[in-house]
Amino acid sequence: MxxxxxxxxxxxxxxxxxxxxxxxxxxxxxxxxxxxxxxxxxxxxxxxxxxxxxxxxxxxxxxxxxxxxxxxxxxxxxxxxxxxxxxxxxxxxxxxxxxxxxxxxxxxxxxxxxxxxxxNQLVIAVPRGNPKGVTGLADLTRPGVKVALCTDQVPCGAAARTALDAAGVALTPVTLEQDVKGALAKVKLGEVDAALVYRTDARAATAEVTGVEFPESARAVNxxxxxxxxxxxxxxxxxxxxxxxxxxxxxxxxxxxxxxxx
Structure with a gap:
Protein backbone atom coordinates (compact mmCIF):
# COMPACT_ATOMS: atom_id res chain seq x y z
CA MET A 1 0.00 0.00 0.00
CA ASN A 120 -22.12 17.99 -9.99
CA GLN A 121 -25.03 16.35 -11.76
CA LEU A 122 -26.55 12.87 -11.78
CA VAL A 123 -26.50 10.27 -14.53
CA ILE A 124 -27.84 6.72 -14.68
CA ALA A 125 -24.88 4.35 -14.45
CA VAL A 126 -25.40 1.10 -16.35
CA PRO A 127 -23.00 -1.71 -17.30
CA ARG A 128 -20.98 -1.17 -20.47
CA GLY A 129 -23.18 -1.91 -23.46
CA ASN A 130 -26.33 -0.94 -21.53
CA PRO A 131 -27.84 -4.46 -21.72
CA LYS A 132 -31.22 -3.37 -20.33
CA GLY A 133 -31.53 -0.54 -22.85
CA VAL A 134 -32.01 2.17 -20.20
CA THR A 135 -32.59 5.61 -21.73
CA GLY A 136 -34.29 7.48 -18.88
CA LEU A 137 -35.69 7.29 -15.37
CA ALA A 138 -38.95 5.65 -16.44
CA ASP A 139 -36.99 2.64 -17.72
CA LEU A 140 -35.77 1.96 -14.19
CA THR A 141 -39.30 0.91 -13.16
CA ARG A 142 -39.54 -1.86 -15.77
CA PRO A 143 -39.94 -5.42 -14.41
CA GLY A 144 -36.60 -7.12 -13.86
CA VAL A 145 -34.55 -3.91 -13.70
CA LYS A 146 -32.66 -3.78 -10.39
CA VAL A 147 -31.60 -0.33 -9.22
CA ALA A 148 -29.26 0.99 -6.52
CA LEU A 149 -29.69 4.43 -4.94
CA CYS A 150 -27.91 6.31 -2.19
CA THR A 151 -29.88 6.83 1.02
CA ASP A 152 -31.90 10.03 1.19
CA GLN A 153 -29.68 11.24 4.06
CA VAL A 154 -26.61 11.68 1.83
CA PRO A 155 -26.27 14.20 -1.03
CA CYS A 156 -26.41 11.70 -3.91
CA GLY A 157 -29.59 10.18 -2.45
CA ALA A 158 -31.24 13.54 -1.87
CA ALA A 159 -30.42 14.58 -5.44
CA ALA A 160 -31.79 11.29 -6.78
CA ARG A 161 -35.03 11.79 -4.87
CA THR A 162 -35.37 15.31 -6.28
CA ALA A 163 -34.81 14.07 -9.84
CA LEU A 164 -37.24 11.17 -9.47
CA ASP A 165 -39.90 13.46 -8.04
CA ALA A 166 -39.36 15.91 -10.91
CA ALA A 167 -39.90 13.06 -13.38
CA GLY A 168 -42.91 11.71 -11.51
CA VAL A 169 -41.21 8.33 -11.22
CA ALA A 170 -41.87 6.09 -8.21
CA LEU A 171 -38.91 3.78 -7.85
CA THR A 172 -38.19 1.04 -5.33
CA PRO A 173 -34.44 0.30 -5.26
CA VAL A 174 -33.12 -3.12 -4.32
CA THR A 175 -30.40 -1.50 -2.20
CA LEU A 176 -29.68 1.84 -0.54
CA GLU A 177 -26.02 2.78 -0.19
CA GLN A 178 -24.25 5.16 2.20
CA ASP A 179 -22.31 6.99 -0.52
CA VAL A 180 -22.10 7.26 -4.29
CA LYS A 181 -19.14 4.89 -4.57
CA GLY A 182 -21.21 2.18 -2.89
CA ALA A 183 -24.04 2.62 -5.40
CA LEU A 184 -21.62 2.59 -8.32
CA ALA A 185 -19.92 -0.54 -7.01
CA LYS A 186 -23.21 -2.44 -7.23
CA VAL A 187 -23.29 -1.77 -10.98
CA LYS A 188 -19.63 -2.65 -11.45
CA LEU A 189 -20.12 -5.93 -9.59
CA GLY A 190 -23.19 -6.83 -11.64
CA GLU A 191 -25.46 -6.85 -8.60
CA VAL A 192 -27.81 -4.24 -10.09
CA ASP A 193 -28.70 -3.10 -13.60
CA ALA A 194 -28.47 0.63 -12.90
CA ALA A 195 -27.68 3.23 -10.25
CA LEU A 196 -28.14 6.96 -9.94
CA VAL A 197 -24.65 8.38 -9.43
CA TYR A 198 -22.77 11.59 -10.17
CA ARG A 199 -21.58 12.21 -13.70
CA THR A 200 -18.00 12.40 -12.43
CA ASP A 201 -18.15 8.94 -10.84
CA ALA A 202 -19.52 7.36 -14.01
CA ARG A 203 -16.78 9.08 -16.03
CA ALA A 204 -14.10 7.74 -13.67
CA ALA A 205 -15.38 4.19 -14.25
CA THR A 206 -15.86 4.30 -18.03
CA ALA A 207 -14.05 0.99 -18.47
CA GLU A 208 -16.90 -0.73 -16.63
CA VAL A 209 -19.98 1.49 -16.82
CA THR A 210 -21.77 3.92 -19.11
CA GLY A 211 -23.39 7.11 -17.85
CA VAL A 212 -26.85 7.71 -19.33
CA GLU A 213 -27.85 11.37 -19.22
CA PHE A 214 -31.45 12.29 -18.37
CA PRO A 215 -33.11 15.72 -18.42
CA GLU A 216 -34.44 15.70 -14.86
CA SER A 217 -30.90 15.74 -13.51
CA ALA A 218 -30.83 19.47 -14.25
CA ARG A 219 -33.33 19.86 -11.40
CA ALA A 220 -30.94 18.26 -8.91
CA VAL A 221 -27.51 19.83 -9.43
CA ASN A 222 -25.40 19.79 -6.26
Whole structure:
Protein backbone atom coordinates (compact mmCIF):
# COMPACT_ATOMS: atom_id res chain seq x y z
CA MET A 1 0.00 0.00 0.00
CA UNK A 2 1.31 3.44 -0.91
CA UNK A 3 2.07 6.00 1.77
CA UNK A 4 -0.87 8.13 0.62
CA UNK A 5 -3.35 5.26 0.77
CA UNK A 6 -2.02 4.18 4.15
CA UNK A 7 -2.46 7.69 5.53
CA UNK A 8 -5.98 7.89 4.13
CA UNK A 9 -6.87 4.50 5.62
CA UNK A 10 -5.54 5.47 9.04
CA UNK A 11 -7.50 8.73 8.94
CA UNK A 12 -10.69 6.85 8.16
CA UNK A 13 -10.16 4.41 11.05
CA UNK A 14 -9.53 7.22 13.50
CA UNK A 15 -12.56 9.17 12.32
CA UNK A 16 -14.86 6.18 12.42
CA UNK A 17 -13.82 5.41 15.98
CA UNK A 18 -14.61 8.97 17.00
CA UNK A 19 -11.20 9.58 18.48
CA UNK A 20 -10.30 13.21 19.06
CA UNK A 21 -6.63 13.78 18.45
CA UNK A 22 -5.18 17.24 18.14
CA UNK A 23 -1.80 18.68 17.25
CA UNK A 24 1.06 17.27 15.20
CA UNK A 25 4.26 15.49 15.99
CA UNK A 26 7.13 17.90 16.75
CA UNK A 27 8.86 17.12 13.48
CA UNK A 28 5.63 17.80 11.55
CA UNK A 29 4.70 21.06 13.25
CA UNK A 30 2.74 23.09 10.69
CA UNK A 31 4.14 26.41 9.69
CA UNK A 32 3.85 28.95 6.90
CA UNK A 33 6.96 29.73 4.89
CA UNK A 34 7.92 33.29 4.05
CA UNK A 35 6.72 32.77 0.47
CA UNK A 36 3.29 31.61 1.66
CA UNK A 37 3.88 27.89 1.23
CA UNK A 38 2.94 25.61 4.14
CA UNK A 39 4.44 22.50 5.67
CA UNK A 40 3.12 19.71 7.86
CA UNK A 41 0.16 17.40 7.43
CA UNK A 42 -3.14 18.73 6.08
CA UNK A 43 -6.03 16.37 6.85
CA UNK A 44 -8.93 16.70 4.43
CA UNK A 45 -12.36 15.13 4.95
CA UNK A 46 -13.96 15.00 1.48
CA UNK A 47 -17.08 13.58 -0.14
CA UNK A 48 -16.64 10.16 -1.74
CA UNK A 49 -17.38 11.61 -5.18
CA UNK A 50 -14.20 13.69 -4.89
CA UNK A 51 -11.93 10.65 -4.52
CA UNK A 52 -10.20 10.77 -7.89
CA UNK A 53 -10.07 14.57 -8.18
CA UNK A 54 -8.84 15.28 -4.66
CA UNK A 55 -6.26 12.51 -4.85
CA UNK A 56 -4.75 14.35 -7.82
CA UNK A 57 -5.24 17.78 -6.22
CA UNK A 58 -3.60 16.54 -3.02
CA UNK A 59 -0.50 15.44 -4.94
CA UNK A 60 -0.37 18.77 -6.75
CA UNK A 61 -0.71 20.68 -3.47
CA UNK A 62 2.20 18.72 -1.99
CA UNK A 63 4.31 19.50 -5.03
CA UNK A 64 3.50 23.20 -4.69
CA UNK A 65 4.25 23.11 -0.94
CA UNK A 66 7.43 21.10 -0.27
CA UNK A 67 7.34 19.70 3.24
CA UNK A 68 3.56 19.35 3.25
CA UNK A 69 1.58 16.11 3.26
CA UNK A 70 -2.12 15.74 2.45
CA UNK A 71 -4.10 13.04 4.27
CA UNK A 72 -7.43 12.27 2.62
CA UNK A 73 -10.49 10.72 4.27
CA UNK A 74 -13.31 9.98 1.82
CA UNK A 75 -16.85 9.01 2.81
CA UNK A 76 -20.44 10.18 2.53
CA UNK A 77 -20.69 13.89 3.32
CA UNK A 78 -23.24 13.39 6.09
CA UNK A 79 -21.05 10.82 7.82
CA UNK A 80 -18.02 13.11 7.57
CA UNK A 81 -19.99 16.04 9.02
CA UNK A 82 -20.99 13.91 11.99
CA UNK A 83 -17.39 12.78 12.51
CA UNK A 84 -16.19 16.38 12.51
CA UNK A 85 -18.87 17.44 14.99
CA UNK A 86 -17.89 14.53 17.22
CA UNK A 87 -14.31 15.77 17.37
CA UNK A 88 -12.50 13.84 14.66
CA UNK A 89 -9.26 15.74 13.85
CA UNK A 90 -9.46 17.40 10.46
CA UNK A 91 -8.26 20.60 8.82
CA UNK A 92 -10.65 20.88 5.86
CA UNK A 93 -14.16 19.68 5.01
CA UNK A 94 -15.33 19.41 1.38
CA UNK A 95 -18.97 18.40 1.08
CA UNK A 96 -21.02 17.19 -1.89
CA UNK A 97 -23.95 19.43 -0.90
CA UNK A 98 -24.71 22.41 1.33
CA UNK A 99 -26.82 20.48 3.88
CA UNK A 100 -23.98 18.46 5.49
CA UNK A 101 -21.84 21.61 5.51
CA UNK A 102 -24.62 23.44 7.35
CA UNK A 103 -24.45 20.73 10.01
CA UNK A 104 -20.81 21.65 10.59
CA UNK A 105 -21.24 25.42 10.47
CA UNK A 106 -24.25 25.42 12.81
CA UNK A 107 -22.20 23.41 15.31
CA UNK A 108 -19.61 26.19 15.24
CA UNK A 109 -16.90 24.00 13.72
CA UNK A 110 -16.14 26.03 10.58
CA UNK A 111 -13.41 28.63 10.37
CA UNK A 112 -15.05 31.26 8.21
CA UNK A 113 -17.75 30.98 5.58
CA UNK A 114 -17.84 27.94 3.25
CA UNK A 115 -17.41 28.65 -0.44
CA UNK A 116 -18.61 26.65 -3.43
CA UNK A 117 -15.82 25.19 -5.57
CA UNK A 118 -17.69 22.85 -7.95
CA UNK A 119 -21.06 21.51 -9.04
CA ASN A 120 -22.12 17.99 -9.99
CA GLN A 121 -25.03 16.35 -11.76
CA LEU A 122 -26.55 12.87 -11.78
CA VAL A 123 -26.50 10.27 -14.53
CA ILE A 124 -27.84 6.72 -14.68
CA ALA A 125 -24.88 4.35 -14.45
CA VAL A 126 -25.40 1.10 -16.35
CA PRO A 127 -23.00 -1.71 -17.30
CA ARG A 128 -20.98 -1.17 -20.47
CA GLY A 129 -23.18 -1.91 -23.46
CA ASN A 130 -26.33 -0.94 -21.53
CA PRO A 131 -27.84 -4.46 -21.72
CA LYS A 132 -31.22 -3.37 -20.33
CA GLY A 133 -31.53 -0.54 -22.85
CA VAL A 134 -32.01 2.17 -20.20
CA THR A 135 -32.59 5.61 -21.73
CA GLY A 136 -34.29 7.48 -18.88
CA LEU A 137 -35.69 7.29 -15.37
CA ALA A 138 -38.95 5.65 -16.44
CA ASP A 139 -36.99 2.64 -17.72
CA LEU A 140 -35.77 1.96 -14.19
CA THR A 141 -39.30 0.91 -13.16
CA ARG A 142 -39.54 -1.86 -15.77
CA PRO A 143 -39.94 -5.42 -14.41
CA GLY A 144 -36.60 -7.12 -13.86
CA VAL A 145 -34.55 -3.91 -13.70
CA LYS A 146 -32.66 -3.78 -10.39
CA VAL A 147 -31.60 -0.33 -9.22
CA ALA A 148 -29.26 0.99 -6.52
CA LEU A 149 -29.69 4.43 -4.94
CA CYS A 150 -27.91 6.31 -2.19
CA THR A 151 -29.88 6.83 1.02
CA ASP A 152 -31.90 10.03 1.19
CA GLN A 153 -29.68 11.24 4.06
CA VAL A 154 -26.61 11.68 1.83
CA PRO A 155 -26.27 14.20 -1.03
CA CYS A 156 -26.41 11.70 -3.91
CA GLY A 157 -29.59 10.18 -2.45
CA ALA A 158 -31.24 13.54 -1.87
CA ALA A 159 -30.42 14.58 -5.44
CA ALA A 160 -31.79 11.29 -6.78
CA ARG A 161 -35.03 11.79 -4.87
CA THR A 162 -35.37 15.31 -6.28
CA ALA A 163 -34.81 14.07 -9.84
CA LEU A 164 -37.24 11.17 -9.47
CA ASP A 165 -39.90 13.46 -8.04
CA ALA A 166 -39.36 15.91 -10.91
CA ALA A 167 -39.90 13.06 -13.38
CA GLY A 168 -42.91 11.71 -11.51
CA VAL A 169 -41.21 8.33 -11.22
CA ALA A 170 -41.87 6.09 -8.21
CA LEU A 171 -38.91 3.78 -7.85
CA THR A 172 -38.19 1.04 -5.33
CA PRO A 173 -34.44 0.30 -5.26
CA VAL A 174 -33.12 -3.12 -4.32
CA THR A 175 -30.40 -1.50 -2.20
CA LEU A 176 -29.68 1.84 -0.54
CA GLU A 177 -26.02 2.78 -0.19
CA GLN A 178 -24.25 5.16 2.20
CA ASP A 179 -22.31 6.99 -0.52
CA VAL A 180 -22.10 7.26 -4.29
CA LYS A 181 -19.14 4.89 -4.57
CA GLY A 182 -21.21 2.18 -2.89
CA ALA A 183 -24.04 2.62 -5.40
CA LEU A 184 -21.62 2.59 -8.32
CA ALA A 185 -19.92 -0.54 -7.01
CA LYS A 186 -23.21 -2.44 -7.23
CA VAL A 187 -23.29 -1.77 -10.98
CA LYS A 188 -19.63 -2.65 -11.45
CA LEU A 189 -20.12 -5.93 -9.59
CA GLY A 190 -23.19 -6.83 -11.64
CA GLU A 191 -25.46 -6.85 -8.60
CA VAL A 192 -27.81 -4.24 -10.09
CA ASP A 193 -28.70 -3.10 -13.60
CA ALA A 194 -28.47 0.63 -12.90
CA ALA A 195 -27.68 3.23 -10.25
CA LEU A 196 -28.14 6.96 -9.94
CA VAL A 197 -24.65 8.38 -9.43
CA TYR A 198 -22.77 11.59 -10.17
CA ARG A 199 -21.58 12.21 -13.70
CA THR A 200 -18.00 12.40 -12.43
CA ASP A 201 -18.15 8.94 -10.84
CA ALA A 202 -19.52 7.36 -14.01
CA ARG A 203 -16.78 9.08 -16.03
CA ALA A 204 -14.10 7.74 -13.67
CA ALA A 205 -15.38 4.19 -14.25
CA THR A 206 -15.86 4.30 -18.03
CA ALA A 207 -14.05 0.99 -18.47
CA GLU A 208 -16.90 -0.73 -16.63
CA VAL A 209 -19.98 1.49 -16.82
CA THR A 210 -21.77 3.92 -19.11
CA GLY A 211 -23.39 7.11 -17.85
CA VAL A 212 -26.85 7.71 -19.33
CA GLU A 213 -27.85 11.37 -19.22
CA PHE A 214 -31.45 12.29 -18.37
CA PRO A 215 -33.11 15.72 -18.42
CA GLU A 216 -34.44 15.70 -14.86
CA SER A 217 -30.90 15.74 -13.51
CA ALA A 218 -30.83 19.47 -14.25
CA ARG A 219 -33.33 19.86 -11.40
CA ALA A 220 -30.94 18.26 -8.91
CA VAL A 221 -27.51 19.83 -9.43
CA ASN A 222 -25.40 19.79 -6.26
CA UNK A 223 -23.13 22.62 -5.16
CA UNK A 224 -19.92 21.48 -3.43
CA UNK A 225 -18.82 23.76 -0.55
CA UNK A 226 -15.44 23.70 1.19
CA UNK A 227 -14.21 25.25 4.43
CA UNK A 228 -11.27 25.24 6.82
CA UNK A 229 -12.22 23.89 10.24
CA UNK A 230 -12.14 25.80 13.49
CA UNK A 231 -10.14 23.19 15.43
CA UNK A 232 -7.78 22.45 12.55
CA UNK A 233 -4.46 21.00 13.80
CA UNK A 234 -2.81 22.82 10.87
CA UNK A 235 -4.75 26.08 10.39
CA UNK A 236 -2.24 27.53 7.92
CA UNK A 237 -2.37 24.35 5.88
CA UNK A 238 -6.16 24.30 6.02
CA UNK A 239 -6.47 27.82 4.63
CA UNK A 240 -3.85 27.13 1.98
CA UNK A 241 -5.58 23.94 0.82
CA UNK A 242 -8.96 25.66 0.55
CA UNK A 243 -7.37 28.43 -1.50
CA UNK A 244 -5.61 25.88 -3.71
CA UNK A 245 -8.86 24.01 -4.46
CA UNK A 246 -10.27 27.27 -5.81
CA UNK A 247 -7.14 28.03 -7.86
CA UNK A 248 -6.90 27.60 -11.63
CA UNK A 249 -4.80 24.37 -11.55
CA UNK A 250 -7.22 22.61 -9.18
CA UNK A 251 -10.25 23.89 -11.06
CA UNK A 252 -8.77 22.41 -14.24
CA UNK A 253 -8.48 19.02 -12.53
CA UNK A 254 -12.11 19.22 -11.41
CA UNK A 255 -13.29 20.26 -14.87
CA UNK A 256 -11.37 17.39 -16.42
CA UNK A 257 -13.20 14.98 -14.12
CA UNK A 258 -16.56 16.32 -15.28
CA UNK A 259 -17.38 18.76 -12.50
CA UNK A 260 -19.11 21.98 -13.45
CA UNK A 261 -17.78 25.39 -12.46
CA UNK A 262 -19.11 26.77 -9.16
Missing amino acids: SGRRLRAALAAVVAAAGLAVSGCAPDEAPQAAADGRVTGTVTVFAAASLTESFTRIGRDFEAANPGSSVTLNFAGSSALANQINQGAPADVFASAAPAPMTTVTEAGNADGTPSSFAR DYPIVALKEAPNPAGARAFVAYVRSAPAQAVLAGAGFQAP
